[in-house]
Every structure is written in structure tokens, then in C-alpha cells.
Amino acid sequence: MTSQAARVLVLNSGSSSVKYQLLDMRDGTRLAAGLVERVGESASRLTHTPADGGERSRTGRIADHDAALRAVAEELARDGVGLDSPALAAIGHRVVHGGPVFTAPTVIDDDVLAEIERLVPLAPLHNPANITGIRTARALRPDLPQVAVFDTAFHTTMPEHAARYAIDVATADAHRIRRYGFHGTSHAYVSRRAAELLGRAPEDVNLIVLHLGNGASASAVAGGRCVDTSMGLTPLEGLVMGTRSGDVDPAVVFHLERVAGMGTDEIDHLLNKKSGLTGLCGDNDMREIRRRVDAGDPSAELAFGIYVHRLKKYIGAYYAVLGRVDAVVFTAGVGENAAPVREAAVAGLDALGLVVDPELNAVRSREPRLVSPAHARVAVAVVPTDEEMEIARQTFALVDA
Structure with missing residues (x-):
């Protein structure tokens, strides 16, 4: 990472959508934000809002997540903040389920991605789409750090008496049945900001x-x-x-x-x-x-x-x-x-x-x-x-x- 690299692109890939924001971490400035909807349909829509707030949109078929992210990259490039910019430090991915393994943000490599795939049975509606976004972003910028931030991670500090269900322990362990919790990224942010509010x-x-x-x-x-x-x-x-x-x-x-x-x-x-x-x-x-x-x-x-x-x-x-x-x-x-x-x-x-x-x-x-x-x-x-x-x-x- 270069000394001037202080931007992070945040991707939240759903089954048929991609939400994104580009932020400058030196001062928290939001450089761009947007949403690609109905990926894979004939009436796909990309709505992009640059830093100046002048929203623009385009409609027409966006075949898959690879095409969606390439379209996002084009919009960012129009604003002079493209994916090829040396100011881009990393891409952060929202991943819904980290299971018992991932307790903190994690740099994604092949082993990490394989483990996220093994967690699909715990989040069959969410993790597959998150994985698709990760694969697409890695293909576009294989040289750039990609980081998974897990919705469940904030809750991994729960003591066992709060995280365990009162069912047979062997059965629970064999099938990874426990209380994981979600919205953890929001709870982490809000609890920290609330403490600041209280001084x-x-x-x-x-x-x-x-x-x-x-x-x-x-x-x-x-x-x-x-x-x-x-x-x-x-x-x-x-x-x-x-x-x-x-x-x-x-x-x-x-x-x-x-x-x-x-x-x-x-x-x-x-x-x-x-x-x-x-x-x-x-x-x-x-x-x-x-x-x-x-x-x-x-x-x-x-x-x-x-x-x-x-x-x-x-x-x-x-x-x-x-x-x-x-x-x-x-x-x-x-x-x-x-x-x-x-x-x-x-x-x-x-x-x-x-x-x-x-x-x-x-x-x-x-x-x-x-x-x-x-x-x-x-x-x-x-x-x-x-x-x-x-x-x-x-x-x-x-x-x-």
C-alpha cells in the first residue's frame, strides 16, 4: 500500500444487488455511493451519487455481479476516483456470517474464502452473494487487499452461557448450532458513537x-x-x-x-x-x-x-x-x-x-x-x-x- 493510499471501497453484494460506498479514511469523506439493482434482469438499474451529490443513473441489462462491479468501476472512473487509483487502499466486503471462526475483520485469501464457503449452510440466503462479490472484486483487483467484515463478529465476545442453546452439546457442536447474532457492524458503530455522545x-x-x-x-x-x-x-x-x-x-x-x-x-x-x-x-x-x-x-x-x-x-x-x-x-x-x-x-x-x-x-x-x-x-x-x-x-x- 502506498503512503498516500487512504481510500476504501465498501461492497455489500446481495443476491441481485450491489451496494457500494467509496470513503476517504483521512477525514471520513464519502467520495461516492451507489446501488446496482436487479442484477441479471433486463431492467437492471445503477444509481450513482458522487461527492457533489449530483445523482445519475442508467438502466439496461447488467448480466451478473462481474458486469455490475465493472459498471461501478466505470462510474467511479468518471468521477476521477476509479478502481485503478493508487489512492485506493483496500476493498472491504460485508459478509453476513462468520460462524465461530471469524471474530474480527480478516484479509481474504484462498483459505479464508474457502472457509466462508463452508459457512454457507448457516447463511444460505446471504453468504453466497457475499462470496460472489468477493470473487468479482478479487478478479478485478488481485493486487489489492480485500477484507471481510462479518456481521457476526461483534457478538463473538458473548460468554458461553449467553451463546449456547440448552440442547444436547454433541449435536450442537456437530452442526455448529449456537447463537451468533447479526447486525454486529451496526451495533459496533453505534455503541462506540453512543459512548462519544455521553463523553x-x-x-x-x-x-x-x-x-x-x-x-x-x-x-x-x-x-x-x-x-x-x-x-x-x-x-x-x-x-x-x-x-x-x-x-x-x-x-x-x-x-x-x-x-x-x-x-x-x-x-x-x-x-x-x-x-x-x-x-x-x-x-x-x-x-x-x-x-x-x-x-x-x-x-x-x-x-x-x-x-x-x-x-x-x-x-x-x-x-x-x-x-x-x-x-x-x-x-x-x-x-x-x-x-x-x-x-x-x-x-x-x-x-x-x-x-x-x-x-x-x-x-x-x-x-x-x-x-x-x-x-x-x-x-x-x-x-x-x-x-x-x-x-x-x-x-x-x-x-x-
């Missing part, structure tokens, strides 16, 4: 972080280290989500198989795609649900009530796990923007020191902020997440060491 070092604060988007997860963070999280072997466990059920009795699966005659794939689809807020009221957009609640819609009221009830349960549980809580932190699309969710989640928890100030809670901002009154024993904070910046930060720290 304290990460190792000095205990936090409950609530990442509330279409997917949702909670984590208990003690001194900068995750000690518990709500998602488990897969992202299905835990909070009520947009289309995922979150916690259910495992016997629901057997019941649906015996009584409803449903097959494994059908039940999987039900719990992952047709449950959560969508299953309860037909909507997974919290703005629309709140509009319906305000209009007196009973199914929306029930969905919102179930959603908030599950949040309260996890706040209370993680308060007990941590023993001392300095802040409850909301992030992601719902957490950052839905004031009624934040208010309802801590309502009635005054005895735990949790309360929001209605005026502060109503403020919309992209900046980290407190929404609790000055006298609150436990802070309630909103910290916008930035997973791409966290991937870039971890990538650059590794290759610049």
Missing part, C-alpha cells in the same frame, strides 16, 4: 442498543463488548420485525407440520417472510402502521402493541444482564425516525431510570442526540447507524497496521 470511553459504559429496521435486533454491550444479543443461529430469533416473527415456541414448527400439513420450506417462508408486522396487520412500514393506529385501526394497534411489548421485554432482560445501564440507544430506520416507538418502548420504565422528553424525542436529525431529560438516571439516545463507515474503518485499520 465517555466505550470501556466505561454499559449500553442497550436497539437496531430497529425491517430487520431488528437488540444487544447488551458492557464496556464496549457484546455480552448478549437477540438474534441467534439465524436472524429470525428475537424482536418482532418487518416480516420475521422473532421469538416463537419451537413447537410451532412441529404443530404446523402435523396439523396444517406444511413442509419445512413453507414454514420457513411463513416465519421469515409472512410474519412480524406484515403477518399481524399486512404492513411492515412503521409510518403506515402508526397512521393506521392514529386512525383507530384494531389490527395496526395490536401489531404495534406486540412490537413494543417485545421491545420492553428485551430492555428489561438486558438491564438485568448488565446490572447497570448508562444508556438505551435507538438506531436504524425505525429506531432513528419513529418517535412513537421510542416513547412507547420506555413508557412505564421510570423505576429503571428510563424516560424521554417529548420535545427532544420529536426532533428529527441525522446527528447523534439525547432524547431523555437532563435529570434522567439512564440516558435515552438516538444514534444514526453507518455500517459502511464501520466496514471502511475496520478495513483500513487492518491494512494500515
Whole structure:
């Protein structure tokens, strides 16, 4: 790496999409960002936003991820920040599942890529697409460090009593069944920024972080280290989500198989795609649900009530796990923007020191902020997440060491 190389390209490859951002790690400047959608279809679309904000787009078939990344490279070159630039230090890849092996960002070589492939059974919807992005980027820039940043890595600090399921140990070990947790890149970023907001070092604060988007997860963070999280072997466990059920009795699966005659794939689809807020009221957009609640819609009221009830349960549980809580932190699309969710989640928890100030809670901002009154024993904070910046930060720290 040259002394002037301080840029990191972040790639998040999905099954039919590629999200990307190019960041200058000297000052955190975002030089470009974009999204390639519907890869492999006739109506593929690339939307590119350079540093000056002048968005441009193009449509037409983009055959595969190789073609998608080449199209991204062309757009970056138009801005003078192409993949061949000597200022590019590395490419950072989001990889959803790192299993028990990967506990930190890792420079990708053939052995690392082979291990990520062995983890595909743990994340069959995500890791294959991540692998495709890695292969494509390595082919385009074989000379450049490629770094995998794992969604599960932040949660690998959980103690065994939090990470283990109470099932036969030999069976669990043989099939790598344990609680891995997800959204770890977001939880890492947000917990660090929350400590800064409080004016304290990460190792000095205990936090409950609530990442509330279409997917949702909670984590208990003690001194900068995750000690518990709500998602488990897969992202299905835990909070009520947009289309995922979150916690259910495992016997629901057997019941649906015996009584409803449903097959494994059908039940999987039900719990992952047709449950959560969508299953309860037909909507997974919290703005629309709140509009319906305000209009007196009973199914929306029930969905919102179930959603908030599950949040309260996890706040209370993680308060007990941590023993001392300095802040409850909301992030992601719902957490950052839905004031009624934040208010309802801590309502009635005054005895735990949790309360929001209605005026502060109503403020919309992209900046980290407190929404609790000055006298609150436990802070309630909103910290916008930035997973791409966290991937870039971890990538650059590794290759610049």
C-alpha cells in the first residue's frame, strides 16, 4: 500500500444487488455511493451519487455481479476516483456470517474464502452473494487487499452461557448450532458513537442498543463488548420485525407440520417472510402502521402493541444482564425516525431510570442526540447507524497496521 493510499471501497453484494460506498479514511469523506439493482434482469438499474451529490443513473441489462462491479468501476472512473487509483487502499466486503471462526475483520485469501464457503449452510440466503462479490472484486483487483467484515463478529465476545442453546452439546457442536447474532457492524458503530455522545470511553459504559429496521435486533454491550444479543443461529430469533416473527415456541414448527400439513420450506417462508408486522396487520412500514393506529385501526394497534411489548421485554432482560445501564440507544430506520416507538418502548420504565422528553424525542436529525431529560438516571439516545463507515474503518485499520 502506498503512503498516500487512504481510500476504501465498501461492497455489500446481495443476491441481485450491489451496494457500494467509496470513503476517504483521512477525514471520513464519502467520495461516492451507489446501488446496482436487479442484477441479471433486463431492467437492471445503477444509481450513482458522487461527492457533489449530483445523482445519475442508467438502466439496461447488467448480466451478473462481474458486469455490475465493472459498471461501478466505470462510474467511479468518471468521477476521477476509479478502481485503478493508487489512492485506493483496500476493498472491504460485508459478509453476513462468520460462524465461530471469524471474530474480527480478516484479509481474504484462498483459505479464508474457502472457509466462508463452508459457512454457507448457516447463511444460505446471504453468504453466497457475499462470496460472489468477493470473487468479482478479487478478479478485478488481485493486487489489492480485500477484507471481510462479518456481521457476526461483534457478538463473538458473548460468554458461553449467553451463546449456547440448552440442547444436547454433541449435536450442537456437530452442526455448529449456537447463537451468533447479526447486525454486529451496526451495533459496533453505534455503541462506540453512543459512548462519544455521553463523553465517555466505550470501556466505561454499559449500553442497550436497539437496531430497529425491517430487520431488528437488540444487544447488551458492557464496556464496549457484546455480552448478549437477540438474534441467534439465524436472524429470525428475537424482536418482532418487518416480516420475521422473532421469538416463537419451537413447537410451532412441529404443530404446523402435523396439523396444517406444511413442509419445512413453507414454514420457513411463513416465519421469515409472512410474519412480524406484515403477518399481524399486512404492513411492515412503521409510518403506515402508526397512521393506521392514529386512525383507530384494531389490527395496526395490536401489531404495534406486540412490537413494543417485545421491545420492553428485551430492555428489561438486558438491564438485568448488565446490572447497570448508562444508556438505551435507538438506531436504524425505525429506531432513528419513529418517535412513537421510542416513547412507547420506555413508557412505564421510570423505576429503571428510563424516560424521554417529548420535545427532544420529536426532533428529527441525522446527528447523534439525547432524547431523555437532563435529570434522567439512564440516558435515552438516538444514534444514526453507518455500517459502511464501520466496514471502511475496520478495513483500513487492518491494512494500515
